[in-house]
Structure formats: structure tokens, C-alpha cells
Amino acid sequence: MSYKDILVFLDGSPDNEARLDFAVSLAKTLGARLTGVDVSSEKAFEGEWSDRASMVGELLDSKARASGVVSRFRIADRKSPGWKDFFAHYADLLVATQPNRESSGKILPSVPEDVLISAGVPMIVLPHRSRSTRRIQNVVIAWSPSGQATRAVHDAMPILAQAQKVSVFAFDPRSDETDADIKLLSDHLLAHGITVEVDQWPDTGDLSVIEALFASRAMEDADMIVAGAYSHSRFRETLLGGATRDLLHQFSVPVLVSH
Incomplete structure (x- = not known):
């Protein structure tokens, strides 16, 4: 598996340039084509955002050309609720910025x-306000034996394969009489040529899973977290016993999520 088509969402926010730099760097590293999709609303072309919102296409072209990345530019249909179906379904990986009030x-x-x-x-x-475009070298898998976490791990394989260090964070890890869950995961990743370090965190009730994750030694020098997303979209259910929404609103490194 490899990423051949990466899609980055573009807008007039102060976060846009760093997001584009990240996407361009990732596309160059992985040899992927980059599609930039302008998701600015009509209000973005009023006031302080206006100049940046008007230049997102040109910025994509100049940065992609400078890095030797093949790119293309698209504008979302601002009046159609189904606009995303014409873009997101036809990419291997999406790049966005966490929700924030300013946008x-x-x-x-x-x-x-x-x-x-x-x-x-x-x-x-x-x-939000990310400025780092360094190469993704240290990756932390926020693991639980769930379909969402499993999907995220497999979706992240191209990144895991090129990382220098991969850690598995397990909160109150499950096991049975025969096999430990973490050992099974480690053996599976080893079959893909990926060796992992493990940080198991017991649930003592003192910290939430998100708090424990960011307090763990696995997060030292981490460049990215890999995590499963909501179990059911209607209720925005949790991953690892903590809230996916909390993870998307409270973090300091990129997070690769799958649903």
C-alpha cells in the first residue's frame, strides 16, 4: 500500500500555509500527487481573510512547483452539501487542521x-497554529483492539513503514489466557517490517485516556499520533475510552485518524 493521491483542504486562515507546507512535504516524501481543495466560505472573502483566501490556488502552485510535486487545484461547491463526495472519496489521504473558533x-x-x-x-x-513541517520520524499508535484503531493502523502503513521509531500506547490493555493483545499487534506489524516499542498504561481512574497518552513516555519527541475515530457518527462515540472530539481539539502534534 502507498499514498499516490493526497488531498489538502485550503482556506484563508492563518493555518493554511503551514498545512500546505506539511502536505507538500509529505507528498514529496511519498511520491504522491497533491490536490488542493479550496473550502473557503463566502465570508472568507470579506475582511482580514480576503487576500489570503483569494491566493490559495497560486500558493499551492508555487509551493508544489518549488518542491517538484505534481499538483492540481479544485474549488468546493459552496452551495452543495454533497461537495465533499466529489473530492474526498477519490484520494488516499486527507490533510486538514483541527477545528477552531477563528475559522x-x-x-x-x-x-x-x-x-x-x-x-x-x-x-x-x-x-491549530502548527508551524512544524519536519519529516515524520517518530509515530505513536494509540491502540485499542477495535475496528477503528485497526483501520487506522492499516491506513497509516506507508507512514509507519518510513518512520524511524514506532511506539504503541495501550490504555488498560486487554488480554486473554492465551495471547496478549499487544503482542499480537507487535507480531502483525513485524510481518510488515515494522518494529515497535510498547508503553502500557494501567487505568487507575486518575487520568483520562487522552491525558494518559500525552503524559506517556511514548509521546516524547512524537511527530504524529495514529488513532481510530468515532464508532458511530451520530453520537461521536469514543476511542480508547476517551473522546475523539477531545483528541481533535486538544493536541500538539498531527493526528492520523480513520473512521
């Missing part, structure tokens, strides 16, 4: 959470 009303409201639910492909969600 409210100035980008189409489906980005990023509703797109994540409906796209069927993984999404890398960047922290």
Missing part, C-alpha cells in the same frame, strides 16, 4: 469532522 463561518462547516465521517479514507489533522 467558524469562514470555511465550509463539514471540514474536518463531517468529512472524516463520510470520506472512507484516513485524515491527518494538524494542530
Whole structure:
């Protein structure tokens, strides 16, 4: 498996350039084509966002050309609720920025959470005000024996394969009389040539899973988290016993999520 088509959402926010730099760098590393989709709402072309919102296509072209990345530019249909079906379903990986109040009303409201639910492909969600474009070398898998976490791990394989270090964080890990869950995961990843370090965190009731994750030694020097997303979109259910929504709103490194 490899990523050949990466899609990055573009808008007039202050986060846009760092998001585009990240996507261009990732596309160059993985040899992928990059599609930039302008998801600015009509309000983005009023006031302080206006100049940046008007230049997203040119910015994509200049940065992609400078890095030798093949790119193309698309504009979302701002009047159609189904616009995302024409773009997100036809990419291998999506890149967005976490929800934040500053962007409210100035980008189409489906980005990023509703797109994540409906796209069927993984999404890398960047922290608000992110400025790091360094190569992804240290990756943390936030693991639980669930379909969502399993999907995320397999969707992240191209990134895991090129990482220098992969850690597995397990909160109150499950096991049975025969096999430990973490050993099974480690053996499976080893079959893909990926060796992992394990950080098992007991649930003592003192910390939530998200708090424990960010307090763990696995997060030292982490460049990315890989995690499963909501079990059911209607209720925005949790991953690892903690809230996916909390993870998407409170983090300091990119998160690759799958639904």
C-alpha cells in the first residue's frame, strides 16, 4: 500500500500555509500527487481573510512547483452539501487542521469532522497554529483492539513503514489466557517490517485516556499520533475510552485518524 493521491483542504486562515507546507512535504516524501481543495466560505472573502483566501490556488502552485510535486487545484461547491463526495472519496489521504473558533463561518462547516465521517479514507489533522513541517520520524499508535484503531493502523502503513521509531500506547490493555493483545499487534506489524516499542498504561481512574497518552513516555519527541475515530457518527462515540472530539481539539502534534 502507498499514498499516490493526497488531498489538502485550503482556506484563508492563518493555518493554511503551514498545512500546505506539511502536505507538500509529505507528498514529496511519498511520491504522491497533491490536490488542493479550496473550502473557503463566502465570508472568507470579506475582511482580514480576503487576500489570503483569494491566493490559495497560486500558493499551492508555487509551493508544489518549488518542491517538484505534481499538483492540481479544485474549488468546493459552496452551495452543495454533497461537495465533499466529489473530492474526498477519490484520494488516499486527507490533510486538514483541527477545528477552531477563528475559522467558524469562514470555511465550509463539514471540514474536518463531517468529512472524516463520510470520506472512507484516513485524515491527518494538524494542530491549530502548527508551524512544524519536519519529516515524520517518530509515530505513536494509540491502540485499542477495535475496528477503528485497526483501520487506522492499516491506513497509516506507508507512514509507519518510513518512520524511524514506532511506539504503541495501550490504555488498560486487554488480554486473554492465551495471547496478549499487544503482542499480537507487535507480531502483525513485524510481518510488515515494522518494529515497535510498547508503553502500557494501567487505568487507575486518575487520568483520562487522552491525558494518559500525552503524559506517556511514548509521546516524547512524537511527530504524529495514529488513532481510530468515532464508532458511530451520530453520537461521536469514543476511542480508547476517551473522546475523539477531545483528541481533535486538544493536541500538539498531527493526528492520523480513520473512521
